[in-house]
Every structure is written in structure tokens, then in C-alpha cells.
Amino acid sequence: MDVDDQYTLYVNGICVGSDDNWSTVEVYHVPCLYTKKNVFAVRGHNGGGPGGFIATIQIIYDDGSSEIVRTDTSWAVCANEEADREFMRMRFDDSKWVAATDVSGMVAKGAWPGLREAAE
Numbered sequence: 001m002d003v004d005d006q007y008t009l010y011v012n013g014i015c016v017g018s019d020d021n022w023s024t025v026e027v028y029h030v031p032c033l034y035t036k037k038n039v040f041a042v043r044g045h046n047g048g049g050p051g052g053f054i055a056t057i058q059i060i061y062d063d064g065s066s067e068i069v070r071t072d073t074s075w076a077v078c079a080n081e082e083a084d085r086e087f088m089r090m091r092f093d094d095s096k097w098v099a100a101t102d103v104s105g106m107v108a109k110g111a112w113p114g115l116r117e118a119a120e
């Protein structure tokens with residue numbers, strides 16, 4: 001995953017990692033997920049210029065099968081820096097947030113060279 005420019009990643013309310021270098025891709029291993037529902041939440045900050053968030057989540061089940069979830073416009077976002085401090089919690093209601101914007105067009109214009117391939 002990566003964010004331009006900074007992020008903190010939470011999984012089910014627990015801080016898993018953070019980074020402040022948009023040109024590096026980070027990989028996190030989260031060993032224990034819930035069976036039915038998990039919340040992946042990111043607090044990101046754009047320090048200027050282009051901004052974006054990309055992630056590929058591979059879920060490996062006990063039977064060895066796996067599933068891939070990627071960031072896309074089905075993710076909910078909130079640009080308000082005063083957003084509820086509980087946004088990373090399982091019980092948080094994001095129904096008033098809006099759909100993420102697809103910034104892949106910025107990749108075509110030269111933003112984040114190499115990051116899309118590295119994040120997949």
C-alpha cells in the first residue's frame with residue numbers, strides 16, 4: 001500500500017503501521033482477522049501536489065484459498081480533518097462519507113511512477 005504523502009493504517013481499530021514517504025510501497029502482515037467483517041481504515045495526509053491512496057489486500061483463509069481486495073471507488077472517504085476520531089472502529093458509521101475518487105488518470109499523466117505496479 002502507499003499514500004501520497006503520509007498515512008496511518010488501522011485494521012479493526014488497531015494501528016498496524018504508518019509511513020511518510022509517498023515513493024515507497026509498504027507491506028503489512030495482519031495475522032488475525034475476523035471471520036465475517038474487518039475494517040481497514042487509513043488516515044492520510046497530502047502535503048501538496050498530487051495525493052492518493054492505493055492498496056491491495058490479500059486475504060488468505062484457513063483452507064488455503066485467498067481473496068484480493070483493491071482500493072477503488074467502492075471505498076468511502078471523508079476529507080474533513082475533524083472527522084470522527086473513532087473512524088477506524090468496527091462500529092463506526094461511514095454512511096455519510098462519499099465514494100473515493102478514481103485518480104488512476106493521474107498515473108497516466110506521470111504521477112507516482114512505478115507505484116501502481118509495486119502495490120499490486
Ligand SMILES: [Ca+2]
Nearest residue numbers: 002019021024
Ligand atoms: Ca510509502
Ligand SMILES: [Ca+2]
Nearest residue numbers: 004048049050
Ligand atoms: Ca502529495
